[in-house]
Structure formats: structure tokens, C-alpha cells
Amino acid sequence: MTMKLSAVAGCALLFSTSVLAETITIATVNNGDMITMQELSSDFTAKHPDISLKWVTLEENILRQRVTTDVATRGGQYDVMTIGTYEVPIWGKQGWLTELDKLGADYDMDDLLPAIRSGLTVDNKLFAAPFYGESSMVMYRKDLMQKAGLEMPTKPSWDFIRQAAKAMTDKEAGVYGICLRGKAGWGENVALITAMSNSFGARWFDENWQPQFDSKEWQATLEYYVELLEESGPPGVSANGFNENLALFQTGKCGIWIDATVAGAFVTNVKDSEVADKVGFALAPDNGLGKRGNWLWAWTLAVPKSSTKSDAAMKFISWATSKEYSALVAEKKGWAKVPPGTRASLYNNPEYIKAAPFAQITLESIQSADPINPTVKPVPYVGIQFVAIPEFQGIGTAVGQQFSAALTGQLTVKQALDSSQRLVERAMKKARYPKK
Amino acid sequence: MAINKSNKSKFIYTILAWGISGLIFFPILWTLLTSFKTEAEAISASPSLFMFDWTLENYRDVLARSPYFDHFWNSVIISLGSSLLGLLIAIPAAWSMAFVQNKRTKNLLMWMLSTKMLPPVGVLIPIYMLFRDFDLLDTKIGLVIVMTLINLPIMVWMLYTYFREIPNEILEASRMDGANIIDEIFHVLLPIALPGIASTLLLNVILAWNEAFWSLILTAANAAPLTAFIASYSSPEGLFYAKLSAASAMAIVPILILGWFSQKQLVRGLSFGAVK
Numbered sequence: 001m002t003m004k005l006s007a008v009a010g011c012a013l014l015f016s017t018s019v020l021a022e023t024i025t026i027a028t029v030n031n032g033d034m035i036t037m038q039e040l041s042s043d044f045t046a047k048h049p050d051i052s053l054k055w056v057t058l059e060e061n062i063l064r065q066r067v068t069t070d071v072a073t074r075g076g077q078y079d080v081m082t083i084g085t086y087e088v089p090i091w092g093k094q095g096w097l098t099e100l101d102k103l104g105a106d107y108d109m110d111d112l113l114p115a116i117r118s119g120l121t122v123d124n125k126l127f128a129a130p131f132y133g134e135s136s137m138v139m140y141r142k143d144l145m146q147k148a149g150l151e152m153p154t155k156p157s158w159d160f161i162r163q164a165a166k167a168m169t170d171k172e173a174g175v176y177g178i179c180l181r182g183k184a185g186w187g188e189n190v191a192l193i194t195a196m197s198n199s200f201g202a203r204w205f206d207e208n209w210q211p212q213f214d215s216k217e218w219q220a221t222l223e224y225y226v227e228l229l230e231e232s233g234p235p236g237v238s239a240n241g242f243n244e245n246l247a248l249f250q251t252g253k254c255g256i257w258i259d260a261t262v263a264g265a266f267v268t269n270v271k272d273s274e275v276a277d278k279v280g281f282a283l284a285p286d287n288g289l290g291k292r293g294n295w296l297w298a299w300t301l302a303v304p305k306s307s308t309k310s311d312a313a314m315k316f317i318s319w320a321t322s323k324e325y326s327a328l329v330a331e332k333k334g335w336a337k338v339p340p341g342t343r344a345s346l347y348n349n350p351e352y353i354k355a356a357p358f359a360q361i362t363l364e365s366i367q368s369a370d371p372i373n374p375t376v377k378p379v380p381y382v383g384i385q386f387v388a389i390p391e392f393q394g395i396g397t398a399v400g401q402q403f404s405a406a407l408t409g410q411l412t413v414k415q416a417l418d419s420s421q422r423l424v425e426r427a428m429k430k431a432r433y434p435k436k
Numbered sequence: 437m438a439i440n441k442s443n444k445s446k447f448i449y450t451i452l453a454w455g456i457s458g459l460i461f462f463p464i465l466w467t468l469l470t471s472f473k474t475e476a477e478a479i480s481a482s483p484s485l486f487m488f489d490w491t492l493e494n495y496r497d498v499l500a501r502s503p504y505f506d507h508f509w510n511s512v513i514i515s516l517g518s519s520l521l522g523l524l525i526a527i528p529a530a531w532s533m534a535f536v537q538n539k540r541t542k543n544l545l546m547w548m549l550s551t552k553m554l555p556p557v558g559v560l561i562p563i564y565m566l567f568r569d570f571d572l573l574d575t576k577i578g579l580v581i582v583m584t585l586i587n588l589p590i591m592v593w594m595l596y597t598y599f600r601e602i603p604n605e606i607l608e609a610s611r612m613d614g615a616n617i618i619d620e621i622f623h624v625l626l627p628i629a630l631p632g633i634a635s636t637l638l639l640n641v642i643l644a645w646n647e648a649f650w651s652l653i654l655t656a657a658n659a660a661p662l663t664a665f666i667a668s669y670s671s672p673e674g675l676f677y678a679k680l681s682a683a684s685a686m687a688i689v690p691i692l693i694l695g696w697f698s699q700k701q702l703v704r705g706l707s708f709g710a711v712k
Contacts (some may be wrong), residue, residue, distance in 0.1 A: 027656070056656045060672060061672070065652075065653070075567075241669075248481035251480065
């Protein structure tokens with residue numbers, strides 16, 4: 001009789017646990033930091049046995065298409081979404097995201113880097129928590145610089161970059177002075193050139209949302225970009241994105257590479273990089289106008305309004321973006337693998353600074369980026385390497401195609417800018433800007 | 437002399453055929469080879485075809501990180517299920533169009549085919565909302581329905597072409613012997629058109645297996661097929677070429693094997709009625 005009762009009680013307990021257990025679906029991008037999060041998530045489920053996790057990992061453009069469809073139609077397929085700093089202000093304003101107000105008392109919100117946090121806040125409400133943040137910086141080969149008889153300043157100018165790239169180029173030996181993004185796309189060449197253009201005094205729109213590609217600042221930006229790559233860039237540069245340039249730099253084919261700070265960990269990794277011990281870092285270049293050519297980006301975790309498990313989702317976000325998670329990664333994978341660019345405490349940690357030679361430049365780059373006032377002249381938009389409006393993905397990619405055509409010589413710089421001006425004017429008119 | 441000339445041209449054609457086949461197969465071969473390289477070797481500026489340190493590390497990593505067999509099983513159910521369901525609808529449709537024609541049949545066939553000309557993204561939002569309202573998001577049955585609808589025009593067209601090759605007199609004779617429509621289709625038409633039906637089935641299994649737009653949009657964690665599995669190894673920021681190649685190899689090998697064993701059937705079916 002006792003045994004029977006125990007069995008019934010056991011079954012009841014099992015049944016009640018399975019009924020109470022909540023499964024949350026997490027949509028995330030495929031990169032090293034996210035894979036580590038997935039690997040270490042057993043720590044979260046051990047602390048929260050009532051929550052189980054399902055992962056959907058995708059390439060970022062596919063993920064963006066999928067989660068945008070889901071959030072816009074309130075499909076409810078996901079409880080946690082990985083989104084970028086481009087989406088957060090737009091989606092937050094649309095009311096598609098749940099405010100992250102249950103991250104816990106010990107979350108230490110004030111430790112989040114202000115530049116990153118401000119980009120994720122709409123009307124004083126935090127709609128996403130940063131998982132990792134990045135800016136852009138100069139990565140260069142110290143040995144080639146020395147050979148060229150030059151020394152890279154911590155804050156180089158664009159003129160110096162051009163001079164150094166030319167001096168480091170040895171086309172016969174297959175070494176090119178500079179590698180930059182040339183592949184068309186709003187997250188590809190447009191991200192780099194828009195951030196560059198800020199330091200040249202250019203802007204996408206004036207205060208009345210009038211496109212500004214017919215300005216002399218844009219002419220100077222694109223001319224510089226095309227001439228620099230013609231002089232010192234690798235062949236086929238118009239097809240190169242982050243990965244192609246990473247491969248070129250790691251195999252010793254590039255003297256200077258200006259790209260995401262997250263690349264610092266890749267190019268100094270002795271396992272994959274042939275030049276790991278020869279890499280130096282500097283801030284993104286400027287033209288003495290008060291703005292540097294660095295961008296700001298963060299992959300963040302957010303809860304869509306359509307999720308019915310927002311409490312569990314917030315518990316997960318709190319765990320994944322906490323200081324404790326950083327310590328867990330450091331313990332299991334080493335300090336160099338800790339997701340960078342979100343918390344001030346990480347940059348006060350001597351162990352991290354020792355393990356990541358690019359840490360200080362990353363921090364300075366992030367802190368100097370101002371998405372609210374990204375340009376020399378005033379603008380009506382938020383965003384450094386993008387304009388945080390829903391239309392930007394479309395017009396950004398179309399403009400990127402014009403820039404890419406200028407690089408391959410299919411269009412002159414002037415033709416590419418004229419064409420960009422026309423197509424952006426048309427798109428903005430169609431979208432009825434300025435919005436009342 | 438004539439024999440020599442014929443042998444020579446045969447030799448040239450053979451070389452040409454091998455050359456073209458090699459060209460088509462090379463990307464698949466390269467993917468397979470890359471899947472056995474390290475990430476560093478995969479991006480090497482001077483890549484080696486065979487002389488590299490072969491490793492199974494990528495396969496180990498991929499299997500450890502992703503539930504490959506769940507994705508594989510989803511792909512099998514979706515591709516086979518949609519092809520069989522499609523056949524159930526397409527066979528009677530093609531029968532009526534081939535043997536009970538009227539003046540609108542040709543227009544109807546063209547209209548069916550024209551639906552394939554619509555870019556899928558044009559109906560993305562309505563389909564997504566329908567799926568949401570009918571609780572079909574991230575379900576295998578939802579994907580089976582969508583794949584069936586996508587491939588139905590091709591199935592009907594293919595079967596219509598095969599059925600048109602079958603003399604109407606054979607069906608008339610069966611009717612005179614007292615066969616009803618069901619008997620006519622199942623006992624007379626299907627046995628004769630079996631090669632065509634088999635090749636239609638195989639082709640649609642391949643099309644559904646490789647479909648990526650809807651299967652990526654409409655699934656999440658439960659019904660995601662192998663196309664979603666591959667997409668999880670692509671990244672614009674980080675080098676995953678070797679792992680991506682391993683994932684691709686694991687996704688395409690089953691369908692390559694199916695294609696290899698059924699190639700005779702496929703060629704026979706696809707060229708059915710091509711030469712009169």
C-alpha cells in the first residue's frame with residue numbers, strides 16, 4: 001500500500017514538474033560568442049530547472065528576415081530574439097518589444113556602457129539588453145609599418161592611413177596596404193563608408209530629411225575611399241566583406257584593416273592567424289573635424305510583445321548579459337573569449353586587459369561613439385553607420401550598390417552619388433518624410 | 437574510315453561530357469573537401485586539393501552543436517509527405533486535363549504554371565498570418581501543405597505530359613470492359629504511367645528537400661528541416677567555412693545518394709515523350 005502511494009505521489013510530482021516546466025525559444029545569430037552562450041546554457045537550466053531552452057541559430061540576414069516577420073505579425077514563435085542596435089529603437093517605438101523591467105535587483109544596470117545602453121532605450125525604457133558590443137578600429141601589421149619606416153599613432157588621420165597603406169603595399173609579394181569592406185549592403189560597405197563619412201563632415205540627411213549625397217563632403221568621402229582602394233587595396237575588393245578581409249589579414253595579405261573591434265580577438269588568435277603576434281591596434285581615423293570614423297553596434301537580447309513567457313525570457317536575458325555570465329565564460333573558455341563591449345566592469349578587470357590587447361582601444365572606440373549626435377552637422381536621425389528608420393535596409397543596400405559600382409569603375413564617383421541622391425530622394429518621398 | 441570518324445567524335449563527346457560533369461560537380465567536391473579541413477586551411481590563400489591534414493573535427497563539432505537527426509527527419513517527412521500529398525491531388529487533376537479536355541484546359545494549365553512566376557516574398561505576410569491563425573507555424577504539417585502547394589503546378593504539368601503520351605483507346609477499352617473512373621486510374625493508367633509518376637515523385641522530393649525560403653521563414657525549433665540546419669552555420673562575421681561545408685555535406689549527401697540510385701528512373705521519366 002505504501003509503495004503504491006509512493007508511486008502515485010512520484011507520478012504526480014513528475015506530472016506537475018512537466019506541467020510547470022516552461023520552454024522558451026531563443027532566436028540567435030551564428031557567431032563565436034553566441035555559440036559559447038549556447039554551450040554554457042546548462043548553467044542557466046541548472047539554476048532554473050523549471051525553464052528549458054530551445055535554440056534557433058541562423059545566419060544574421062536570415063534571422064533578421066525571420067524575426068522581423070514574426071514580430072511584425074505577432075507570430076509568437078520566439079520568446080527571446082537576438083536583434084541589433086538598428087532594430088531596437090524602431091521596434092521599441094512600434095510597441096513590438098516588452099520593456100525589460102524584471103532583470104533582477106542584482107543585475108547592475110549602471111554597469112552597462114552608457115553609449116550602448118542609450119541606443120537600447122526608448123522613452124527611458126530599456127527594450128533590449130546588450131550581449132556584446134562593438135565599434136570599429138584600425139588593425140595593422142607592426143612589422144610592415146616598421147619596414148615602411150612609419151609609426152602608427154594611437155589616433156591616426158585619414159591622410160596618414162593613405163600614406164601608410166601606400167608605403168606598405170607590395171603587390172608583387174601579394175601584400176596590400178589596406179583592406180576595407182567593398183561588398184554592397186547596408187551592413188557591409190555602407191556601414192564602413194557611412195561611419196567614414198561622419199568624419200569627413202558628411203551626413204545622410206539634413207534636419208528636414210533631405211538627402212545630402214550631392215554635398216562636397218560626400219564627394220570627398222567616396223573619392224577618398226575609391227582612390228585609397230585603387231592605390232593600395234587587394235584585387236576583387238568590391239566582393240570583400242568582413243570574412244574575406246579577415247581571411248586576407250590573417251594570412252598576411254593586408255597591411256591595415258579597418259573593421260569591427262570584435263576582429264581583434266580573431267587576428268590575435270594564434271590558432272587561426274598567421275600574424276597573431278604582429279598586430280597593432282589604433283582608433284578609427286579622423287579628419288580633425290571632431291568625429292572619428294568608428295561605428296557602434298551591439299547584438300542584444302529582447303523579448304517580443306507576442307511572447308507569452310516573458311518572465312522566463314527575462315530571467316534568461318538577465319543570466320546571459322550579467323557579470324556572472326562573463327565570469328563563467330572566463331572560467332570555462334578564458335578571459336579573451338568573454339563577450340566584449342557591454343559592461344564597464346570588464347574593462348576594469350586586469351585579467352581581461354592582459355588577455356585582450358585590443359581591450360583599451362575597444363573601450364575608447366565604444367565610448368567615443370555617439371549614436372544620438374553621430375555627425376559634424378546636426379541630423380534628425382539616430383545611428384552612426386546606419387539611419388534608424390525602417391526604410392534604411394532598402395535604401396542602404398541600394399546606395400551600397402552605387403558605391404560598389406564606383407569601386408569597380410562601372411560608375412564615376414559623381415555618377416554614384418547622383419544616382420544615390422535620386423534613389424534616396426524617391427524613397428523618402430514615397431515614405432512621406434518628414435513624418436509629422 | 438567511317439568507323440574511325442565515328443569513334444573520334446564519340447571520344448570528343450565523351451571528353452566533353454566528362455568535362456561538363458566535372459565542372460558541375462566541382463563545387464560539391466570542393467564543399468566535401470573543405471569539410472575535412474581546419475578553418476585555417478579552409479581560408480588559406482593557396483588552397484590544396486587533397487594534400488592537407490584531413491580532420492573530422494568539423495563533423496564532430498556540428499553533430500555536438502546541432503540536432504542533425506531531428507532536422508534530417510523533418511526534411512524526410514516534409515519532402516516525402518508533400519510529394520505524396522501532391523501526387524494524390526495531381527494525378528486526378530492531370531488525368532482530367534489529359535483525357536477530359538475542354539477549351540479552357542490549356543488556359544488552366546498556363547494559369548497553374550503562372551503561379552510559379554510570383555515571387556514568394558509577395559505572399560509572405562498573408563501566408564504567415566494564416567499559419568499563425570491556424571497554429572501551423574513551426575509544424576511539419578504546415579510545411580507539408582506549403583510544399584505541396586508550391587510544387588503542385590509542376591507535378592500537374594509533368595503528369596499531364598506523361599498522360600498525354602498514353603493512347604486514349606486503352607482507357608476507352610477499359611471503360612468498355614466496365615471499369616469505373618477509380619478502376620481506370622488505378623488499374624490502367626497508373627501501371628502504364630508508373631515511370632512518369634516515379635520521376636515526378638523523385639523530382640518533387642528533391643525540390644522540397646532543397647526549398648529554403650518557406651522552410652526558413654515558417655519554422656523555428658520544432659519543424660526546421662536541413663536547410664535551416666545549414667543556415668545556422670553561415671555567418672558574415674566569423675569564419676565558419678569548414679563547419680558550414682560539413683553541415684552542407686551532411687545535408688546534401690542523403691539526396692545525392694537518392695539521386696544516384698534513382699538516376700535511371702529520373703532520366704527515363706524526364707525524357708519520357710521527348711522523342712516521338
